[in-house]
Structures are given as C-alpha cells and as structure tokens.
Amino acid sequence: MARSPTDDFDTAEVRADLRAVMFMGLPDDPADRPIFHFPDVPAYAKRDRAGQPWDFSEAALPPATAPKPDVLCGPDSGEVVCTYTVLGRQTRAPSQSPFGALDAERLEFTFLDVDYELIKGFTSVTIGFTTYRYDKTLPPDGLSDLGVFTVVVAADDVL
Amino acid sequence: MADPLFGGLRDRVIEESFHRMLEGALAQLGWLTSRTDRMDVTYSPEPLGPDEPIVPNLVNAIIEGIDPDEEQELGSTLSEDTHLAYVDVYAESEAVGRQLAGDVRCILEGKMPMIGRTWPVLVVRDWTTVDYTLATPNEPDELFQVAIERVRQDKAHRAAAEWQKHLYSVSAELIDDRD
Numbered sequence: 001m002a003r004s005p006t007d008d009f010d011t012a013e014v015r016a017d018l019r020a021v022m023f024m025g026l027p028d029d030p031a032d033r034p035i036f037h038f039p040d041v042p043a044y045a046k047r048d049r050a051g052q053p054w055d056f057s058e059a060a061l062p063p064a065t066a067p068k069p070d071v072l073c074g075p076d077s078g079e080v081v082c083t084y085t086v087l088g089r090q091t092r093a094p095s096q097s098p099f100g101a102l103d104a105e106r107l108e109f110t111f112l113d114v115d116y117e118l119i120k121g122f123t124s125v126t127i128g129f130t131t132y133r134y135d136k137t138l139p140p141d142g143l144s145d146l147g148v149f150t151v152v153v154a155a156d157d158v159l
Numbered sequence: 160m161a162d163p164l165f166g167g168l169r170d171r172v173i174e175e176s177f178h179r180m181l182e183g184a185l186a187q188l189g190w191l192t193s194r195t196d197r198m199d200v201t202y203s204p205e206p207l208g209p210d211e212p213i214v215p216n217l218v219n220a221i222i223e224g225i226d227p228d229e230e231q232e233l234g235s236t237l238s239e240d241t242h243l244a245y246v247d248v249y250a251e252s253e254a255v256g257r258q259l260a261g262d263v264r265c266i267l268e269g270k271m272p273m274i275g276r277t278w279p280v281l282v283v284r285d286w287t288t289v290d291y292t293l294a295t296p297n298e299p300d301e302l303f304q305v306a307i308e309r310v311r312q313d314k315a316h317r318a319a320a321e322w323q324k325h326l327y328s329v330s331a332e333l334i335d336d337r338d
Contacts, residue, residue: 045292048175049204054168054287061292136212 011146015112018146022081022112026073033073034082034109036122040067071119080115084108087152105155107132113147124153131156163302163337168287173242173305173335174222176283178204181220181246184266187274190218190259198251200259213322215251216259220244222333235338242305242333250325256314260327264312267331279307281333306334 026033042060044053053060072079087106107127111119124133132153141148164172182202185191190200200216207219226241246263250256265271269279284299308331315326 045290046287047291048171048286049178054171 009144011144014143015114015146018112019081019115022083022110023075025083026081030072030074032128034084035073035126036071036080036119037124037126038068038070038121039123068121071122078118080111080118082115082119083110085110106135107153107155109151109153111149111151113149116147116149116151119151124156164285164287169335169337170225170242172286172302173281173283173333174204175286176305177222177242177244177281177333178202178220179284179286180281181263181266184271184274184276185218185262188262188271190262197255213249215249215325216255217249218246218259218263219249220246237336237338240335240337242335244331244333246329246331248327248329249322250327253325256325256327260312260314260329263329264310267307267310267329269307279310281305281307306336308332308334 041051043051043063044058044060046054046058048054073081075081085108087108109125122134124131126132132155135152135154138150138152141150163169182191185200185202191202193199198214198216200218201214202218202220204220206221207213222242222244224243226243228239228241244267246260246267248256248260248263250259262271266274266276267279269276271277282304283302285302286299289296289299310329310331313328313330315323315328318324318326
C-alpha cells in the first residue's frame, strides 16, 4: 500500500522512471559497468571447522548446488541498475599495520528494491580492473513503498 | 593411539581441538542457547576486522602466537611449545560479561565438574581423519594432551569506547610438550 500523502503516487511508475535514470548514469560500455560476484566456497571431505582442508592437495567435493552466477548491470531481465559514489579514502581512521597506514578506497552503491533482491549476498564487485569487497549494508531508506538500499564496498587494493 | 602430527598441521589440530572444546563446553553450560532474558551468545574463532561490527554477546577466541621454548632435557629433543590463547568476551552487560568470562576461565582451569572439566588439560584429537561425507562422521582418535596454564581474566579499565565497556578477556597458555 502506498504511503504517499497523495493518492496518485504510482510506485511502479516511479520505480521504472528512477531505474531509467539510474541506467543513464552507468557507463555506456557494458564492460565498464559493475559485475557482482557471489560466494563460491569449495567444500572438502576432511576439513577444519572453518571449512578449510587439512590437506591442501585434496580435491574439493562437487558442489551440491551450482554457485550463483555473476550479476551484470544493464536493462535486461536478470540484470540490475544502480548508482555508485566514490567515498574516498579518508572516510574513517586508517587501519594501522606494521608497514604504515592502510586505507582502502570505498564506494557507496544505491539500489532500488527489485535490484537489491538480485544482488543480495554478493561478496565482491568488479569495476574494470578493480575489485571491491562487500563491507556493509546501511539501514534501508524508503520512498513511499519503494525500498532504497545503500551498500558500501571497499577496494581490495590499499594504494 | 594415532600417530602424532608434526609442524603446522599439529598447530592447526591443537587450535581446532581448543575451539571445539571451548565451544562445546559453553554449549553444555547453556550459553549458546537462545533465551529471552539476554541477547544470544555467539562463538567466533576468526580474527575481527578493524571495522567489523561487534554484536554482543560475542565470544571471540584466538590463538595469537606460539612461543617455542628451549629443549627440556639435556641430550634429548624434548621441547615445549607455548600456544598463547586469548578469549575476548564482548558482553551486553556487566552481569553477562562477568559470568560468561568467569565460565570461560573455569572451563580452561578445569573447574567445571558439572560438565566434566575437572583438570586443566586440552585433549587433542585427530580431526584430520574425520570424513564429513559419511552419513555419521567418524569420531576422531585422541592424539595427546596439552596442559593449560597461566589462566588469567582481565577487564577493560576505563573504557575508551562503548564496545569496550563490558569487554572481558581471558588468556591462557597451552603447553605442548613435543619430541
């Protein structure tokens, strides 16, 4: 049910319009758009409680279910649209290490509800040659009964 | 008795046995069962990341380092390795933190007779032989025992952050006599 102060708020129409605008903001070349990856954790017959094999030469068991395939950004069915903003490297105190401060570049993704459902559970996202790992999902926002989700990812590199 | 293990694999098996013993003991005491009068207790053997959220009541157990000691006998290769174990308890309140950390301390000290912990030792089992593809995974054989010494319980003093307010830490040394 719509929670708009007016009765003429058409959630489906607003969602479609917003998705069209979000798609306009994505790079024109599909190869430059984000690609979302999902966990593909191999299982071993003889393993420790963390799932790692005792013998690293042991072959993994065949997966019980096929891992979820990558999700691409685009307008087609099974693809998602999103926006993302570079948060920069100084959004928090840098992590200290024996060889200096580490501060990974972070991005903030915004998804509408239908797209968020498709990428929920992703572990990393690749844009060009850079891979970002999932960090956290912020508390969701809403626009009437249209869900808006913000996800923060951090770059694997620490340059 | 199965053959003893060597090298890093021996270290991993000791660590595995430590986590299984401690988590099992906490489960026996009812800490890992959901209740309405406190938040759920979770056990994690993984190091926490610098910005990883800490949700009370978290028991985070880590073996931080190994101190190889000098040989124990003149003319023999008998030596002892000291594994330094730390169990941090991020509690929701002083009451939960003090009781949970106290139970961890007494589990390590072997002062929990109601769950069979009557001696400060860790029984190390050969978890490398357990085959999880079997309908009923086989029970691991006992390999050797490791003494638990220098058990100590600490509490964050004048916490600098909210998450440190009810932070308790129990440390212990696991003494592995090896030939």
